[in-house]
Amino acid sequence: MPESTPVTVLAGGVGGAKLAEGFARVGDDLTVVVNTADDAQVYGLSISPDLDTVMYTLAGIANPDTGWGIAGDTVAVLDQLRRLGQDTWFTLGDADLATHVFRSDRLRRGVPLSMVTADLAAALGVRARLVPMTDDPVATLVDTPAGRFGFQEYFVARRHADTVTALTFDGVADSRPAPGVLEAVRDADVVAIAPSNPFVSVGPILAVPGVRDALATSGAWRVAVSPVIAGAALKGPAAQMLADLGHEVSALAVARLYAGLIDAMCIDERDRDLAPAIADLGLQVIVTNTVMGDGPDRERFARELLTGRDR
């Protein structure tokens, strides 16, 4: 692949960040469209967990142990908030908090999230274009037998332990794609759907009016990477959500969710026996080690995906 091949990644948090880093190490024309339906107000600050995870990863400052937050970060603000009687259910490191202070201030002054994100990414030396799916507020609401929760409450405070009965992306019907999103999906040579949660990470991106159509009609070679490996998710509640929402917990089920939008499905070697069924959906199947380790391993994976395209 030439270094200037335009690649667009549709990304949630950690899985999206790893794949984005892989492509960033291969080429220099990368756009990452990131889910913002997990965004929330925490302690009065505007946090964008997926954007920040991708941004910190591409900036080379992500905490390698957690996948989110900044490496070596301290928690002096959080400790003091706790002393002030604040329920500190959501961990924010000090350097990470600077991102939220910076973002909150500008959003309140009317700067669109896409511009704030571009400024943050530039300041941190990120060369890829990092774009929120929309500048409009969208909020994932999770219905469970215990009631309806905002995503961060479901995910962090309740440790995604509830059965999910339905998902709502509040505000998405009225949202518009952020500047550059539709072009990035339409005009790229490669569009990769990251191994992020199909329901709550990729789902909201595709639900922004215009994005699904842009992907369905894109001239790009479109590949999705399964976040499910051998019946489990590497991270987060994807497997549980598949089960809760009536799907089989497998890469095949993920392929079915994306059928009509992609040309190829990338699955892990451990799921090799699913390849024929996925091929029966009319999809090219790429089988490889989909577990991305450090930077060079992420690059290895991105190159293998691209080899699939050239096949």
Place this chain on the structure above:
Amino acid sequence: MPESTPVTVLAGGVGGAKLAEGFARVGDDLTVVVNTADDAQVYGLSISPDLDTVMYTLAGIANPDTGWGIAGDTVAVLDQLRRLGQDTWFTLGDADLATHVFRSDRLRRGVPLSMVTADLAAALGVRARLVPMTDDPVATLVDTPAGRFGFQEYFVARRHADTVTALTFDGVADSRPAPGVLEAVRDADVVAIAPSNPFVSVGPILAVPGVRDALATSGAWRVAVSPVIAGAALKGPAAQMLADLGHEVSALAVARLYAGLIDAMCIDERDRDLAPAIADLGLQVIVTNTVMGDGPDRERFARELLTGRDR
């Protein structure tokens, strides 16, 4: 003085904090009414410098070197804000920043500043009643030959180096005293005006509608402590402001500013020769060492003031 003698202090920042701590060590019925006209939005956070200086001092966590901020505080958030390209002209420590995050969040949700302040003070173990002069927004604007500046810009960014030609307390005419302020001034046995800047610290408190009248007609013994000693201010621009605004730079000039509102004026030993002229204003004069050092020395000073009352 019985421990339960009700004392009210009208306070700005560092000088007010020292006097308040002195009284807090003497008795247990202390109300501190604090200037909020220095309050500002910094990095999108609501800061109340004078309230925080008094609060941290009464909580025993103030930075003894600066008089403001929290002892031993770190600056990880500020360092990262700088990396993000933010002009970090206003230093905020990490633990200090927690106060501002806590306050900003609640103010935005409509909680009055007086309630937020009470919650913060209680969480930090402050037993005195700490009350902002008003819950309404008031902003000191400083006119100088270089233009008009917000107070923090004049004070911090421009290091109070400009000649002050006029002061405006924007919003004060429409402000109401915070709950308890008028009662604290009217009903105390002792009201002490701290050795704070008469123009920009005590001035705004007295400009809140009702406060000046409450002080003028209070049944309390009312004493003011001169922030000017031997023609200079211990801290800040009080001396320069006296000169800029056409006053003599002396404790006598301060006494003249407060005449009609106080019964007694406390001046430093070095200004002993001003005592007759101050007495000619109809004021009792207390002459002592007005430079307050550590906690026990602040208590010493508070006791000396009260001895003046009992004389």
